[in-house]
Amino acid sequence: MLRNLLSSLLPTAARLTGLLLAASPALAQTAAPTPAPGGNPIIKTKYTADPAALVQGGTVYLYTGHDVAPAPQERYEMHEWLCFSSKDMVNWTEHPVPLKVSDFTWAKDDAWASQVVARNGKFYWYAAVEHATVRGKAIGVAVADNPTGPFKDARGTALITNDMTKATGISWDDIDPTVIIDKSGQAYLFWGNTACYYARLKPNMTELDGPIQTVQGLPRFTEAPWVHEHGGWYYLSYATEFPEKIAYAMSRRLDGPWQYKGLLNEIAGNSNTNHQAIIDFKGKSYFIYHNGGLNEKGSSYRRSVCIDYLNYNKNGTIQRVRMTTEGVQAAK
Numbered sequence: 001m002l003r004n005l006l007s008s009l010l011p012t013a014a015r016l017t018g019l020l021l022a023a024s025p026a027l028a029q030t031a032a033p034t035p036a037p038g039g040n041p042i043i044k045t046k047y048t049a050d051p052a053a054l055v056q057g058g059t060v061y062l063y064t065g066h067d068v069a070p071a072p073q074e075r076y077e078m079h080e081w082l083c084f085s086s087k088d089m090v091n092w093t094e095h096p097v098p099l100k101v102s103d104f105t106w107a108k109d110d111a112w113a114s115q116v117v118a119r120n121g122k123f124y125w126y127a128a129v130e131h132a133t134v135r136g137k138a139i140g141v142a143v144a145d146n147p148t149g150p151f152k153d154a155r156g157t158a159l160i161t162n163d164m165t166k167a168t169g170i171s172w173d174d175i176d177p178t179v180i181i182d183k184s185g186q187a188y189l190f191w192g193n194t195a196c197y198y199a200r201l202k203p204n205m206t207e208l209d210g211p212i213q214t215v216q217g218l219p220r221f222t223e224a225p226w227v228h229e230h231g232g233w234y235y236l237s238y239a240t241e242f243p244e245k246i247a248y249a250m251s252r253r254l255d256g257p258w259q260y261k262g263l264l265n266e267i268a269g270n271s272n273t274n275h276q277a278i279i280d281f282k283g284k285s286y287f288i289y290h291n292g293g294l295n296e297k298g299s300s301y302r303r304s305v306c307i308d309y310l311n312y313n314k315n316g317t318i319q320r321v322r323m324t325t326e327g328v329q330a331a332k
Ligand code: FUB
Pocket: 049, 050, 065, 076, 112, 113, 128, 175, 176, 223, 224, 273, 274, 275
């Protein structure tokens, strides 16, 4: 009797829900199923670009840019950076927006590529933006007591402005910062477009400690340097040519000389940029990058972060990355 009553009511309830969803797109959005975790791209709810990752104990923090250009707009629109964390590289939790261009009062727009590094219990976020008064791109540094922020401008001025670098005549050569601290505690900032620059940082992480130099030995360097250490080698990976592939060089010292080793990753599908972060976590190595593959509107200006495995050879060289739809398995 009760079963009969329920089954006679069910079609009515389903119709009613359908009518309500059609009448209210907002309700339809709320009712949409949460995409299952796993597979590439890893973030399925918004467009993410220019990944940088930081390992802190058993947690990986992923920092990304946020593409918000509406389709079919074919130019970047990026006003803030995003932060996600995971304990297994598959299940990601999004945190409240930790840093926006407007947190740098001297900046105009363009929340381009960035990286967060930890030192002495603080977290320093180096980020590329368009400067409001000095022509061209610039690099700022924000600081927080926690990897998820909130971050605040650590200087009140840009750390790098376009008038400080002279190797190219372009106004966007001061982008894509990456920072590494060597075993002696010396921090180095690398960055660039067309020319790859580097400089030492003071222990306070917010001031240069010496001249800006240009890295030699990186053929067809476009942008997106990422410097990491593994097994006693330093690796400088970077975007090469355009549309971009990822290449890399190795050295025993951060001052070089760097020895070019070839390509790591091919063109990332329908994205003309290809921006990588490389980390070790729970015994495996990961290549984190972006493509334009989230949905039919994905493109060079609506990008999405993906993760695949990175494998080293015995002599320290790195095997080509295999970009996959399946992505990585949960790390244990
Ligand atoms: O996201 C804007 C720019 O596109 C980045 O700074 C570059 O690395 C490229 O990914």
